[in-house]
Amino acid sequence: MGIELNEYRLRREQLMAKIGNGTAIFRSAPMATMHNDVEYVFRxxxxxxxxxxxxEPEAVAILAPHHEEHRFILFLQPKEPEKETWTGYRCGVEGAKEIYGADEAYSIAELDEKLPQYLINADRIYYHLGKDRHFNHVILSHWQRLMSQYQRRGKVPVAIEDTRPITYPMRLVKSTAEIVLMRKAAEISAQAHNRAREFAQPGVYEYQVQAEIEHTFRVKGAMGIAYPSIVASGANACILHYIENDRQMQDQELLLIDAGCSYGYYNGDITRTFPVGGKFTPEQKALYELVLEAQLKAIAEVQPGKPYNEFHDIAVCVLVQGLIDLGLLKGDLEEIIQQEKYKPFYMHRTGHWLGLDVHDVGVYKHNEETWQILQPGHILTVEPGIYISPNIQSAEGQPEVPENWRGIGIRIEDDLLVTETGHEILTAAVPKSVDAMENK
Incomplete structure (x- = not known):
């Protein structure tokens, strides 16, 4: 299971067709240090x-459609047996051609010497000025040297453009092979959530549940976590990105688990909330049913041809009306939404793109008025929630929240593929009905 070499080639061809006579430059991720000389796992x-x-780290990819001989060039670490003994095998210069289809490959040490030949006849450079300030300086220095020749040569790259407006739309629509990988990531993530629900009970620590989840990821063949697992019991569920996971769970509390695995670099992202002791309190049940209703109605709005914002808007309407009915908000529905007086209870959007990145790339709006239109191949999450912090501060003119509602946090999240006729819920294998949550 994976992406075949020909698909990578076709992606490069598509990008090169978009840049015309330009040259695109991409920098690999660096090795990140955990502490002293100990490094994180490379991503x-x-x-x-x-x-x-x-x-591999320490690499640069060049796409130069105008070059007479080399259109795809890799600069990378050469094979060095002594270093490979410590840090693992390298592809090397020859492997870059044989395995990855590069037209030419060089040692990364030759970058400054060899790069100009791929820039000098380009009309512009495509490069994202990212977090690597040293490499940003390298690219800007080469560009400035070429610009200094403009009066003499007349033809040099006259601008630097960001690559993201080109790569992001490409990545937003998933190929058949990508969808296969994401189905697998969703499948393994679902198995881990189901295992966690069976395992969790009063007296168990959040980190023990986390261990069961992440053990399942690895046993089932995933690379590991897609993001730090959130295992939040009681009032911890009101912290959106809670990752300490060090609290002992108690009866009559909820447990919110937001966790997903990475499989072949593609990610799952699931959230479920259930009672630790197997039974909702009346307040917990009322809020859970409300969030579930909001999610189901939002999911129904995920259809090809619909604007991206519609599933969020319907979720907000359901949540706000429910909070009014429960007496936690008061006033006119449209006015509360327009003035965002629901934000103390629900402060995030209802979903995001999903793919190679958990919060994947792609625009949500083309301008202030025009939202992205959903189309087959888009994959996104749908994840409404309600969070009533113990210290919640009501919006102006809204009632104070009674004590029996405080400390409850609920989120329900699934991953959806937009299809030709509607959508496919990739994470449907994880139950979410009230009965399922109360009967483990």
Whole structure:
């Protein structure tokens, strides 16, 4: 299971067709240090991986459609047996051609010497000025040297353009092979959630549940976590990105689990909330049913041809009306929404793109008025929630929240593929009905 070499080639061809006589430059992710000389597990830059499938640090990919001989060039670490003994095998210069289809490959040490030949006849450089300030300086220095020759040569790259407006739309629509990988990531993530629900009970620590989840990821063949697992019991569920996971769970509390695995670099992202002791309190049940209703109605809005914002808007309407009915908000529905007086209870959007990145790339709006239109191949999450912090501060003119509602946090999240006729819920294998949550 994976992406074949020909698909990477076709992606590069598509990008080169878009840049015409330009040259595009992509930098691999660096090795990140955990502490002193101990490094984190390497994770490749997503754009770099999307175009090459190459999974080593210290590399640069050049796409030069105007070059007479070399259109795809890789600069990478050469094979060095002594270093490979410590840090693992490298593809090397020859492997870059044989395995990854590069037209030419060089040692990364030759970048400054060899790069100008791929820039000098380009009309512009395509490069994202990212977090690597040193490499930004390298590219800007080459460009400035070429611009200094403009009066003499007349033809040099006269501008630097960001690559993201090109790569992001490409990545937003998933191919058949990508969808296969994302189905697998969703399947493994679902198995981990189901295991966690069976395992969790009063007296167990959040980190023990986390261990069961992440153990399942690895046993089932995933690379590991897609993001730090959130295992939030009681009032911790009101912290959106809670990752300490060190609290002992108690009876009559809810447990919110937001966790997903990475499989072949593609990610799952699931959230479920259930009672630790197997039974909702009346307040918990009322809020859970409300969030579930909002999610089901939002999911129904995920259809090809619909604007991206519609599933969020319907979720907000359902949540706000429910909070009014429960006496936690008061006033006119439209006015509360327009003035965002619901924000103390629901402060985030109802979903995001999903793919190589958990919060995947792609625009949500083309301008202030025009939203992205959903189309087959888009994959997104639908994840409404209600969070009533113990210290919640009501919006102006809204009632104070009674104590029996405080400390309850609920989110329900699924991953959806937009299809030709509607949508497919990739994470449907994880139950979410009230009965399922109360009967483990």
């Amino acid at each position: 490749q830059d997503s754009d770099f991986y999307y175009l090459t499938g190459f999974n």
